[in-house]
Amino acid sequence: MFKIFITLQWKSFFRSSSMGKGLLLKSLMAFFAIYMLALLVFSGGTLYFVLKKISPDASPMWTLSQYLVYWVLAEVLFRYFMQKLPVMDIKPLLLQRIKKSSIAHYILARSGVSAYNLMALFFFVPFGIVLLYQGYPPLNIITWLFSILGIVLSVNYINFLINKSEKALIVIGSIIVLFFALDYFGLLMARDFFGPIFNGLFAYPGTVFIPLLLALSAYFINFKFLRNRISLDESLKAKSTEAKTSDLAWTRKFGDMAPFLQLDLRLIWRNKRTKSQVFISLLFVFYGLIFYTQEIYAQMYPMYAFLGIFMTGIFLTNFGQFIPAWDSAYYNMMMAQNIPLRKYLESKALLISVSVVVMFFLTIPYSYFGWDVLAINFATALYNLGVNIPVILFFGSLNKKRIELDKSPFGNMQGTSATQFLIILPVLGAPILLFTGLYFLVSLEAGVIALSLLGLLGLLFRDKLTALITEQYRIKKYGMIAGFKEKNS
Incomplete structure (x- = not known):
């Protein structure tokens, strides 16, 4: 079924009246995407040496773990504004003998392989490779990278749930400001509190199941939400809004x-x-x-x-x-x-x-x-x-x-x-x-x-x-x- 969905969207793109300009746009975007990914690979590859220079007496992994909480919050905020949720024209599909669960799984699966998820991997995987060359345990590095993948996917699917909520935006923004304020005034060092937690994902390989289970839970919450919303009746409901007039x-x-x-x-x-x-x-x-x-x-x-x-x-x-x-x-x-x-x-x-x-x-x-x-x-x-x-x-x-x-x-x-x-x-x-x-x-x-x-x-x-x-x-x-x-x- 996934193959059919991909084929339909492929045909939709190439049969569009603006296919020529769409192709040129995607080519330009692909160029900038390759440039950005190359920059991320370079940054990830040199991160170990940068952290070592900043904190010579501390392990680069420990230094990085202290700031990962800010990365997670920034990732959530960034995706809220920038990530376009994957959509497809599902109304014609609802008239066919296609399960709603298949449509929901396809939408979520497309989201799982988005460029936003690749950005984090292109940054952290080179950092992990450098750790291997520096003599860090391979098992710990591999499980830690899977933990990062679990966090990235969790953020991806959580964004589905909060993307249309202005209250969620206020909460996320308030948390970021609060953490920075507590750090700035020395009341509570957020990095000292969360540093051991994120470092534990590297020190204890068994903890890899925590972020992976979190990602899986977020996936199925979204799946149930989408499956219940995929219907013709849902799209035909009239929206009631307050009319505001002005004769200008x-x-x-x-x-x-x-x-x-x-x-x-x-x-x-x-x-x-x-x-x-x-x-x-x-x-x-x-x-x-x-x-x-x-x-x-x-x-x-x-x-x-x-x-x-x-x-x-x-x-x-x-x-x-x-x-x-x-x-x-x-x-x-x-x-x-x-x-x-x-x-x-x-x-x-x-x-x-x-x-x-x-x-x-x-x-x-x-x-x-x-x-x-x-x-x-x-x-x-x-x-x-x-x-x-x-x-x-x-x-x-x-x-x-x-x-x-x-x-x-x-x-x-x-x-x-x-x-x-x-x-x-x-x-x-x-x-x-x-x-x-x-x-x-x-x-x-x-x-x-x-x-x-x-x-x-x-x-x-x-x-x-x-x-x-x-x-x-x-x-x-x-x-x-x-x-x-x-x-x-």
């Missing part, structure tokens, strides 16, 4: 664009993923404090150009790169109506333009670090308004992947394709390279003036650029509609 009357002054602006504003406010983009953008206003306050970055103007493009255009990038996929659930309905496509795109441009202006005003306090910072942020804001907004709208015509707005925003790669990686080059790379070249070859003022002029030219020719982009959307219209219909794209 102030948008009417924008004329024909008002309906689209109202739609976008309601979409942003009512959905998790879009709402998170707003909060993330506001948080990144403080990103400059990391660099402006450091002496090492003083007078490093190319870095300032990056900060200007990034901070004033963070919403432009985060929200704009998924236009029009945000509307994918009803995009085919919109395109079937007598809706002026140009007004639709102009409303998106207006919304992003407002965000750029707001973000620029929020960065004005950084002028405390010098008027050159304010000048660069102003020039990059103009560049974002005149150049990057048309660029981001143009690349939006290449989006064919559907976005489910009610999904969790954390670790959610839905709607991501090779387009999102290609956008980085013109949006971030081009202005930074231009500014850097002019700064080193001519002067700081030349770089600022060039970005400002390009931004003004983009605003001057906005109508012509919008006409060209609108035509591109008309050409790609039916391909986008077909792609948005695929829920597993």
Whole structure:
């Protein structure tokens, strides 16, 4: 049965309308994954010598055991935000003679071989191999590695149970803060308390059954939970939510664009993923404090150009790169109506333009670090308004992947394709390279003036650029509609 499930998902991937871009995206992700795994192998292989240098009088295994409790808590927190739980389109399968238990086992088994589990093994196995060369008992090392595997799988399946619970997130975060606070003030050294426990997994090989039994228990708890939830009735239950309305009357002054602006504003406010983009953008206003306050970055103007493009255009990038996929659930309905496509795109441009202006005003306090910072942020804001907004709208015509707005925003790669990686080059790379070249070859003022002029030219020719982009959307219209219909794209 597992072979059938794998075959079905394999066919789903290759028959997708966005298969080409999906393949390119997966190739890029595979490259970065190989790089990360190689880095983990190197880190694990050198960990023994690093720990030996830090604590020459203590065993590296003992030193590592003292900090494993923080690794476990960090692993839980990391997975909560980043790990995407394995899903499959099970509704058609429920109409066939397939046991619910087989479907549940397949979902859990897929999760067991996820990249998140491999990350820990690629780190700890090289460390174990070094221990072998250093004369540590092979039996203890092997059972300890199986214990680590048991802990990793336990965390993996526990994440299934707590992933949608905000209370669990608060509890985990509070425990981490509490442990660090107790350590910092010397009230209770968490590493001294948990160190002997984790070291016991190495010193006593028989204890390997404890984490393995914990992983097995977490597996069967999830199995029972999934098996009871796999039914057509469960998916057909109506969700009752409190309706919140707002007429957004102030948008009417924008004329024909008002309906689209109202739609976008309601979409942003009512959905998790879009709402998170707003909060993330506001948080990144403080990103400059990391660099402006450091002496090492003083007078490093190319870095300032990056900060200007990034901070004033963070919403432009985060929200704009998924236009029009945000509307994918009803995009085919919109395109079937007598809706002026140009007004639709102009409303998106207006919304992003407002965000750029707001973000620029929020960065004005950084002028405390010098008027050159304010000048660069102003020039990059103009560049974002005149150049990057048309660029981001143009690349939006290449989006064919559907976005489910009610999904969790954390670790959610839905709607991501090779387009999102290609956008980085013109949006971030081009202005930074231009500014850097002019700064080193001519002067700081030349770089600022060039970005400002390009931004003004983009605003001057906005109508012509919008006409060209609108035509591109008309050409790609039916391909986008077909792609948005695929829920597993």
